[in-house]
Amino acid sequence: MLLVFDVGNTNIVVGVYKDKKLIKDWRISTDKDKTSDEYGMLIKQLFIYEGLDLNLVEDVIISSVVPNVMHSLENFSLKYCKKEPIVVGPGIKTGINIKYDNPKQVGADRIVNAVAAYDKYKGPIIVVDFGTATTFCAISKKGEYLGGTIAPGIKISSEALFQKASKLPRVELVKPDMVICKNTVSAMQAGIIYGYAGLVDNIVELMKKELKSSNVKVIATGGLASLIYTESKTIDHVDKYLTLEGLRLIYEMNRE
Numbered sequence: 425m426l427l428v429f430d431v432g433n434t435n436i437v438v439g440v441y442k443d444k445k446l447i448k449d450w451r452i453s454t455d456k457d458k459t460s461d462e463y464g465m466l467i468k469q470l471f472i473y474e475g476l477d478l479n480l481v482e483d484v485i486i487s488s489v490v491p492n493v494m495h496s497l498e499n500f501s502l503k504y505c506k507k508e509p510i511v512v513g514p515g516i517k518t519g520i521n522i523k524y525d526n527p528k529q530v531g532a533d534r535i536v537n538a539v540a541a542y543d544k545y546k547g548p549i550i551v552v553d554f555g556t557a558t559t560f561c562a563i564s565k566k567g568e569y570l571g572g573t574i575a576p577g578i579k580i581s582s583e584a585l586f587q588k589a590s591k592l593p594r595v596e597l598v599k600p601d602m603v604i605c606k607n608t609v610s611a612m613q614a615g616i617i618y619g620y621a622g623l624v625d626n627i628v629e630l631m632k633k634e635l636k637s638s639n640v641k642v643i644a645t646g647g648l649a650s651l652i653y654t655e656s657k658t659i660d661h662v663d664k665y666l667t668l669e670g671l672r673l674i675y676e677m678n679r680e
């Protein structure tokens with residue numbers, strides 16, 4: 425079995441692959457204060473709960489945009505899986521040519537998404553990842569990572585509204601029927617969701633113009649993708665497991 429970790433700023437998505445098949449996935453909070461033993465006990469319990477055995481893990485691959493968590497996860501891998509993990513970063517083969525000014529600057533999650541999206545859908549392609557931040561990445565027909573856009577995420581944008589305006593409450597992210605809303609909660613929900621769908625469509629349209637291609641596919645992933653998918657005019661598919669799939673593919677390219 426292969427154990428994969430996608431460490432985001434809010435959540436760590438953990439996946440278990442048996443050959444090419446994702447057999448289990450979990451979402452746990454990203455906690456910079458957790459030790460390797462705490463991660464170990466948490467993951468061991470999840471394995472036991474699903475009738476899986478941590479001793480059967482043959483390899484571990486980690487992609488992280490939170491440097492502080494790496495120490496604990498690497499030690500977790502060494503101690504509980506008896507394996508040096510593969511960490512997505514400089515020196516790792518991805519098959520993607522990164523055209524960023526400084527390729528080391530691109531978030532590992534964005535590269536992992538690009539690898540999976542190019543493998544599955546071919547280019548030109550735009551990947552939208554709705555995480556703590558919302559990232560947009562353009563991949564060319566030839567499979568080059570061309571770059572992209574980083575916008576404030578849906579959840580953190582709405583948290584800012586609630587924190588900075590005394591009379592605005594924290595709201596659930598659900599869609600009201602209208603935008604001419606007659607109460608505070610619906611008015612905020614409309615502003616967040618319909619406003620955000622517009623943000624997504626505008627960035628995607630501008631990217632398509634820069635890509636100068638008419639057949640660009642647009643794939644969305646990340647915790648909140650399905651919320652915006654139904655309101656956006658430009659997203660073609662939601663692919664929930666894109667990042668995990670990218671980790672598996674990178675593992676295949678780098679295994680000994």
Ligand SMILES: Nc1ncnc2c1ncn2[C@@H]1O[C@H](COP(=O)(O)OP(=O)(O)O)[C@@H](O)[C@H]1O
Pocket residue numbers: 431432433434435436454554555556557577579580646647648
């Ligand atoms: N299935 C879900 N339903 C509702 N909210 C979610 C879900 N998954 C994630 N979220 C929320 O979406 C935000 C981004 O989550 P996630 O995609 O895990 O971000 P990251 O990759 O940055 O850790 C978080 O605030 C999280 O609480």
Ligand SMILES: CC(C)(COP(=O)(O)O)[C@@H](O)C(=O)NCCC(=O)O
Pocket residue numbers: 431432433434489529530531532533534554555556557558559574577
């Ligand atoms: C943009 C991000 C914060 C997104 O992270 P996430 O929302 O998944 O937690 C992450 O990819 C990152 O830290 N990137 C480095 C900067 C860049 O990609 O240019």
Ligand SMILES: [K+]
Pocket residue numbers: 431432533553555646
């Ligand atoms: K992510």
